[in-house]
Amino acid sequence: MTSLDEIKALIAQKELFIFDLDGTLFNTLGDLAPAVNYAMTQFGLHTHSNDDVRTFIGNGSMNLIRRAVAANFIPVASTRDMEKVAETLARENYSDEKIKEIHKVYSEYYWEHCTKNTEPYKGVVELLQRISNRAENFNRNEDCAECDKNGAQPVNCVATKSAKVRCTAMLTNKPVAPAQKILKKFGLENSFATYLCGDTTPERKPSPAGIYEILRQTGIAPEKAIMIGDDTPDVLAAKNAGIDCITLFEGFGKTENLLPLEPCYTAGHIKDFAEFI
Numbered sequence: 001m002t003s004l005d006e007i008k009a010l011i012a013q014k015e016l017f018i019f020d021l022d023g024t025l026f027n028t029l030g031d032l033a034p035a036v037n038y039a040m041t042q043f044g045l046h047t048h049s050n051d052d053v054r055t056f057i058g059n060g061s062m063n064l065i066r067r068a069v070a071a072n073f074i075p076v077a078s079t080r081d082m083e084k085v086a087e088t089l090a091r092e093n094y095s096d097e098k099i100k101e102i103h104k105v106y107s108e109y110y111w112e113h114c115t116k117n118t119e120p121y122k123g124v125v126e127l128l129q130r131i132s133n134r135a136e137n138f139n140r141n142e143d144c145a146e147c148d149k150n151g152a153q154p155v156n157c158v159a160t161k162s163a164k165v166r167c168t169a170m171l172t173n174k175p176v177a178p179a180q181k182i183l184k185k186f187g188l189e190n191s192f193a194t195y196l197c198g199d200t201t202p203e204r205k206p207s208p209a210g211i212y213e214i215l216r217q218t219g220i221a222p223e224k225a226i227m228i229g230d231d232t233p234d235v236l237a238a239k240n241a242g243i244d245c246i247t248l249f250e251g252f253g254k255t256e257n258l259l260p261l262e263p264c265y266t267a268g269h270i271k272d273f274a275e276f277i
Contacts, residue, residue, distance in 0.1 A: 020229035021172035023252030030117030035110035123271040170195035206236030
């Protein structure tokens with residue numbers, strides 16, 4: 001793991017913190033696994049342990065279902081290889097239409113139950129609220145004569161020139177409907193400068209397109225941005241976009257899948273460095 005001093009120095013250079021959702025901001029496994037298993041039972045397939053479902057997560061919910069179905073026929077570890085998954089599904093006559101049918105059942109169940117057992121990781125709510133409040137307070141500098149009476153802050157405001165405001169964004173492959181439902185439950189729906197989900201981003205991670213769009217919307221330079229995530233799509237999206245990334249080893253991603261990516265900065269989880277942001 002990267003030393004805390006090195007993480008602190010890295011964070012000090014950043015203004016935009018882009019977070020993943022599943023396994024990073026929230027432990028959603030307690031709702032994802034039952035939804036997957038409900039869909040499996042509806043189509044005569046065997047169910048999976050929470051740890052196995054954790055292996056299936058990544059690259060969107062459709063691939064989650066593809067892996068869960070394929071794991072009925074190949075070892076769970078092999079489902080990280082999407083080419084092998086595709087070959088298996090084709091061999092077992094699971095067409096795209098059939099997978100979509102299973103995914104629909106999964107999605108409907110998950111939507112109804114997506115906040116039942118989901119919890120934010122330690123320190124997440126406090127961190128996001130603190131950054132959001134700090135940015136909100138910065139929007140108007142009452143001691144600056146350049147700020148107008150309506151609270152607008154022109155570019156020549158003294159505070160704008162001298163202070164550095166940090167902001168957060170979220171980039172997840174999860175569909176927007178359950179993502180918003182989870183954020184709303186914990187009062188975090190307005191805590192981000194922007195957020196993109198699996199069905200609202202230009203392209204899903206590991207494509208860099210979502211990061212590029214967040215950079216465009218916030219107007220922050222790539223060297224001032226950092227991705228914080230727990231799985232392969234997060235690490236690769238950051239690399240593809242040319243921004244730094246802190247890889248979390250205590251989320252859903254498994255160490256054996258993350259280490260071959262040679263992540264530059266690693267930590268246990270957000271709680272270990274939240275105080276530095």
